[in-house]
Amino acid sequence: MDKLIRRLEVKHEGGTIPDRWINNDIKPIESGRRTWGFWTFHNYWVLVQSNISSYMTGSSLIALGLTWWQAIIAIVVGNIIATLLVVLNSVPGAYYHLGFPVVNRYVWGMYGSTFVLWNRILLSVDGFQAWVGGECVYVCLQAIWPSIESRIPNHMPASTGMTTASFVAYIIFMVISMPVIYVRPHKLQYFFYVSAAVILVFEIVLLIWALATMGPSGFGATISSTASGTPGWNIAFGIISTIGSIAAGILNQNDYARFARRPRDAIYGQLFSFPVYAISCSVIGILVTAATQNRYGQALWNLPNLLSAIIEHGGSRSRAAAFFGGAALVVSQIGVNVPGNALSGGFDLAATFPKFINIRRGAYITALISVACNPWKLVNTATTFLAVLSSYSVFLGPMTGLMISSYFIVNRRRIKVDDLYLGSSGSIYWFTLGVNWRAIIAWVCGTAPSLPGFVAYVNPKITVPDGLMHLYYICFLVGLAISAFVYCALHFFFPARAVKNFVQTAPSPGTLMAESREKWDNRDERVHVFEIDATKL
Secondary structure, eight states, X not given: OHHHHHHHOOOOOOTTSOGGGOOTTTSOOOGGGOOBOHHHHHHHHHHHHSSHHHHHHHHHHHHHTOOHHHHHHHHHHHHHHHHHHHHHHHHHHHHHOOOHHHHTHHHHOTTTHHHHHHHHHHHHTSOHHHHHHHHHXXXXXXXXXXXXXXXXXXXXXXXXXXXXXXXXHHHHHHHHHHHHHHSOGGXXXXXXXXXXXXXXXXXXXXXXXXXXXXXXXXXXXHHHOOOOSOHHHHHHHHXXXXXXXXXXXXXXTXXXXXXXXXXXXXXXXXXXXXXXXXXXXXXXXXXXXXXXXXXXXXXXXXXXXXXXXXXXXXXHHHHHHHHHHHHHHHXXXXXXXXXXXXXXXXXHHHHHSTTTOOHHHHHHHHHHHGGGGOGGGGGSOHHHHHHHHHHHHHHHHHHHHHHHHIIXXXXXXXXXXXXXXXXXXXXXXXXXXXXXXXXXXHHHHHHGGGHHHHHHHHOTTSXXXXXXXXXXXXXXXXXXXXXXXXXXXXXXXXXXHHHXXXXXXXXXXXXXXXXXXXXXXXXXXXXXXXHHHHHHO
16 A cells, blocks of 8 residues: 555655645646747737637627627726736746745745645636537537437437537546646647637637628628617626636636746746737627628527537538537637646646646546536526626635735735745744634625625525625625735734734845745755666666
């Protein structure tokens, strides 16, 4: 049994640092793995933002009751706010080369950070992106065999919302994603280049086709419809839903910013690409949905459904076009699902069980258990889709507020990196028994106001005052602001002495960052030289 346990252990750094707190995948990234330049971040956000989720967000806002121009306002404002937040929250990764799990140790405490990790792990295994990728595979199979449903008899009950054929397509997508999961994050640049080019070409071709073949029937009611409900609050809800669609990415962007060659590569790469491609893809979704509405008799907000309609109403040329469109979307979905879910879950699991799990093992575990979350339920209706996005905002907004305020205000950008890997009272981030109670109180304060409205939105049978519903409509920003304020106030009135003393006496942030990079780069080099010498003995 001891031999088996030792074989299951992953490669980790030895020395005086306990195995419980570090392995090679969660330590500060050394110079050899800092390979992401401006274009890597650019292409990364092309994939994350130019995908079916962004396309569906734009279309779903209209299903919510917004007009086309109100939806565009919500998309633009939401993505501008999200861009600022993702850049702010990725600064620790870009400068100190620390990942999301480690950053949260100075926010929540060494043990307290586990709460945030498990929340993020649960988001990683929701399986939504993988299921949509399976829908794209289904389109490819349908283009080859239009009678695929008869070729693969259905044995799934109607309550599942899927057929046996669609489930087979989902499994195929999972299988073809496995080789990409195996690639280490610092070696993903070439995959990003290829997949980003594929999806950009597809989007341009799709838009040109939709507009050029629209004919005299023109745009459908998607463009000309009037608003329903209260426009102002609906727009506000649309803004938060837009932010919510990428809230998980905002929260853990340090996992990828830490691979930056230079901090400015991460900052400028994200400032440019994040809003441009998110806004463009969502607007394309609105235009294509409107341009095809009269042709197919309904607003097909789910892009794979649109490609299926092209197959059903066209000939061999339409089938060929749909096949290549589906193939392009498969590449796109792999590009967003692997870093956004599988690898993110891998980072968090590696930090939770660093002695036995590295990024690869964690990513494969995340991919395998995502099947159990019934992702096909998320895409049945636009309302359900938006409810899921909004629920992310309720809980992740306060967490994001804690991370940003902790780094910039409480710690004043001064981080004692070595103590983030020390699991004892000797660490300044040990707080109280390994937990920073201030973070817990601040998170609860930021989350609680939005919960009544959230419950009422998910379950229409429950009614709450309009004020609480309106508070829920702006839950991400309200939760972020409240949690940040409470966290800073608690640290001001009830400071953690060890953290306060370090912040007051430490050198400038620039000096600390340079010292940390040099120390961990040299440490990695010493380990590498030792391994080479050992092979000669």
